[in-house]
Amino acid sequence: xxxxxxxxxxxxxxxxxxxxxxxxxxxxxxxxxxxxxxxxxxxxxxxxxxxxxxxxxxxxxxxxxxxxxxxxxxxxxxxxxxxxxxxxxxxxxxxxxxxxxxxxxxxxxxxxxxxxxxxxxxxxxxxxxxxxxxxxxxxxxxxxxxxxxxxxxxxxxxxxxxxxxxxxxxxxxxxxxxxxxxxxxxxxxxxxxxxxxxxxxxxxxxxxxxxxxxxxxxxxxxxxxxxxxxxxxxxxxxxxxxxxxxxxxxxxxxxxxxxxxxxxxxxxxxxxxxxxxxxxxxxxxxxxxxxxxxxxxxxxxxxxxxxxxxxxxxxxxxxxxxxxxxxxxxxxxxxxxxxxxxxxxxxxxxxxxxxxxxxxxxx
Amino acid sequence: xxxxxxxxxxxxxxxxxxxxxxxxxxxxxxxxxxxxxxxxxxxxxxxxxxxxxxxxxxxxxxxxxxxxxxxxxxxxxxxxxxxxxxxxxxxxxxxxxxxxxxxxxxxxxxxxxxxxxxxxxxxxxxxxxxxxxxxxxxxxxxxxxxxxxxxxxxxxxxxxxxxxxxxxxxxxxxxxxxxxxxxxxxxxxxxxxxxxxxxxxxxxxxxxxxxxxxxxxxxxxxxxxxxxxxxxxxxxxxxxxxxxxxxxxxxxxxxxxxxxxxxxxxxxxxxxxxxxxxxxxxxxxxxxxxxxxxxxxxxxxxxxxxxxxxxxxxxxxxxxxxxxxxxxxxxxxxxxxxxxxxxxxxxxxxxxxxxxxxxxxxxxxxxxxxxxxxxxxxxxxxxxxxxxxxxxxxxxxxxxxxxxxxxxxxxxxxxxxxxxxxxxxxxxxxxxxxxxxxxxxxxxxxxxxxxxxxxxxxxxxxxxxxxxxxxxxxxxxxxx
Numbered sequence: 001x002x003x004x005x006x007x008x009x010x011x012x013x014x015x016x017x018x019x020x021x022x023x024x025x026x027x028x029x030x031x032x033x034x035x036x037x038x039x040x041x042x043x044x045x046x047x048x049x050x051x052x053x054x055x056x057x058x059x060x061x062x063x064x065x066x067x068x069x070x071x072x073x074x075x076x077x078x079x080x081x082x083x084x085x086x087x088x089x090x091x092x093x094x095x096x097x098x099x100x101x102x103x104x105x106x107x108x109x110x111x112x113x114x115x116x117x118x119x120x121x122x123x124x125x126x127x128x129x130x131x132x133x134x135x136x137x138x139x140x141x142x143x144x145x146x147x148x149x150x151x152x153x154x155x156x157x158x159x160x161x162x163x164x165x166x167x168x169x170x171x172x173x174x175x176x177x178x179x180x181x182x183x184x185x186x187x188x189x190x191x192x193x194x195x196x197x198x199x200x201x202x203x204x205x206x207x208x209x210x211x212x213x214x215x216x217x218x219x220x221x222x223x224x225x226x227x228x229x230x231x232x233x234x235x236x237x238x239x240x241x242x243x244x245x246x247x248x249x250x251x252x253x254x255x256x257x258x259x260x261x262x263x264x265x266x267x268x269x270x271x272x273x274x275x276x277x278x279x280x281x282x283x284x285x286x287x288x289x290x291x292x293x294x295x296x297x298x299x300x301x302x303x304x305x306x307x308x309x310x311x312x313x314x315x316x317x318x319x320x321x322x323x324x325x326x327x328x329x330x331x332x333x334x335x336x337x338x339x340x341x342x343x344x345x346x347x348x349x350x351x352x353x354x355x356x357x358x359x360x361x362x363x
Numbered sequence: 364x365x366x367x368x369x370x371x372x373x374x375x376x377x378x379x380x381x382x383x384x385x386x387x388x389x390x391x392x393x394x395x396x397x398x399x400x401x402x403x404x405x406x407x408x409x410x411x412x413x414x415x416x417x418x419x420x421x422x423x424x425x426x427x428x429x430x431x432x433x434x435x436x437x438x439x440x441x442x443x444x445x446x447x448x449x450x451x452x453x454x455x456x457x458x459x460x461x462x463x464x465x466x467x468x469x470x471x472x473x474x475x476x477x478x479x480x481x482x483x484x485x486x487x488x489x490x491x492x493x494x495x496x497x498x499x500x501x502x503x504x505x506x507x508x509x510x511x512x513x514x515x516x517x518x519x520x521x522x523x524x525x526x527x528x529x530x531x532x533x534x535x536x537x538x539x540x541x542x543x544x545x546x547x548x549x550x551x552x553x554x555x556x557x558x559x560x561x562x563x564x565x566x567x568x569x570x571x572x573x574x575x576x577x578x579x580x581x582x583x584x585x586x587x588x589x590x591x592x593x594x595x596x597x598x599x600x601x602x603x604x605x606x607x608x609x610x611x612x613x614x615x616x617x618x619x620x621x622x623x624x625x626x627x628x629x630x631x632x633x634x635x636x637x638x639x640x641x642x643x644x645x646x647x648x649x650x651x652x653x654x655x656x657x658x659x660x661x662x663x664x665x666x667x668x669x670x671x672x673x674x675x676x677x678x679x680x681x682x683x684x685x686x687x688x689x690x691x692x693x694x695x696x697x698x699x700x701x702x703x704x705x706x707x708x709x710x711x712x713x714x715x716x717x718x719x720x721x722x723x724x725x726x727x728x729x730x731x732x733x734x735x736x737x738x739x740x741x742x743x744x745x746x747x748x749x750x751x752x753x754x755x756x757x758x759x760x761x762x763x764x765x766x767x768x769x770x771x772x773x774x775x776x777x778x779x780x781x782x783x784x785x786x787x788x789x790x791x792x793x794x795x796x797x798x799x800x801x802x803x804x805x806x807x808x809x810x811x812x813x814x815x816x817x818x819x820x821x822x823x824x825x826x827x828x829x830x831x832x833x834x835x836x837x838x839x840x841x842x843x
Contacts, residue, residue, distance in 0.1 A: 038388065038392075148467075194578050240502075263726055286365045291372050346726070
């Protein structure tokens, strides 16, 4: 349903309720690990990512030490290491689950927030990631060979976090991602696949880490992403699809990397995200009045931070749009990336100040 | 994780019978998972285990580790009648995809099984499967990707000569998995063009029944150039371009109906813009015949667009008018740049209208506007207060044209980020002194200085490229 965007009065939007969201996150672990939890059972395979979303959400709402204390970092750390497969060097989604790039990245992101990357056998993990790069520069998710640009992001981000980006052919990795660019400036899962905001984030962020944002048609992509905003203020992932809170992250972070976050109406988007909160039980849902989950909670909070609706001075921490981690964690690790010079009227952004800045490639 | 209404959900879980049944389901599921894992730990490989994993996967298609286990079992024994066949694997993936048509591991396993049991799998049947899944959801990109994979199998892409293989891969017809087993060499040379044409017709059929099929347009965006390339192999650049334009003209006919019937649907507009953009002629410094025909084509689209705009605008600033205005702006600027058709002012007017009416995108339109001005803008000289920081004096040119010189060239003084225009009075070329209303700028072999009622300010010459974009914007802003 395409309708013209009317300015939404912010007076009707609920406030952001950090306390109830913190409660939601804290009770998640016991809720999901209960033997009678259906949701817990059927999401068991992706628990590593679930823990990352929970931990990161908490970290964005608290100081690092508070977050780690509240979240029982000792127990989590132990569990994360139990998910490590010594044979291959990769991490699985849960104990007894096969290693995969997706969960290897999530594990590293968790350890980064704990400041415990030294718990990892860096050489083995790097070896795992390196072994998954294919001749054309793409990455398989695991030894079974599925190729997807999401895995390019997982690989490059993992290696960057471990300080070993050069162990793979970064140039070819970037070329492969570039080959997945479509007529609309967007990117898909692999070459020939339709543009999708989620894939666009993984590709843009991968190119940012690889320092090849010159491959992006900034004008076209930023426009396409901006046009994901629907009448209700929310963002969808592709034309004619419904808006969903998670796109607040995939799209805002992509736009931020290419310097054009101001091309969406921040106010109406913030209102949409706020309306997706479950202010009773906590958490954020994909859409207003739907059941919350930790995935949308993390992306909703991150979206509000990127919009500047939640500010550092009020007890929140800035989120990094390339690594999806608190900015202070990224800075402490000295992680590098590249961004495009801000568009007109974009103002200054200190979050990305330490990244290499390049001009957009002109058509 | 997505899309459950809270009130409905809460009503459900507060129902004792529902919760009881769900708990039973969970306990049963957990027991099945435990049983699978016990066998996996012992590396058991038999049909009973295969079936067990199938029961779990039928409940939870995203349990990737169990798909892995299935593959391990299948690979461990390739004797006929051993664990797993094309029948078992197509059945289980079909069941899982009915339950969750967006399950990544289920689609991957089907693809893997297709290749592993290539003697038994049937590519036509599989293509038919994708057609059916697309009937349920024409935007399912997993399904589209699998279809493209199947086409690449039909074409035996991996057995084709290098150039052709590279071309097809880059058009989206790659195997999509690492180290696929080599395809058996085709019995006859595969009919590439007819198959691609048939795929094109498939998308035409989809678009004709629903203009909102972005996925179909996307597929076309890859098919068309590939088909054109194969049709014009060995032809001259002129012949190739002529064929390209014919193809574009045909496409435009299809799009014209889409745009006029549903102008608020953005799918057709993105594709429309792409069609025009990708049909541009080879670059050249002169106005070639190709440029002329392309310009004619572009120009021919403008009247229908203007018609649509007035129709739409009669109802106010609708989404349809937004898209049409954006595309018309793009066309007019392209025409202007191409052969100097002097439609620049027209385009500027449209942009100003968009700035006022499409407020959310204001910054995008402003960027386009400012970029256009800046393209014709040049910093000629820049001087900075000696000692760093401080004030800047610069001379800026913004385009060329008729009228008084100071419409196009002017000096500015930048103080604390704010620009003010210096009103020029005279230039004593011999002594290197430019007189302005508020002071004089002296430039000679020894250096430079600004002389005014405040005294002498020593200046140093700086490089033009040192001037930030925002400083230039400031000057342009205060010019008039």
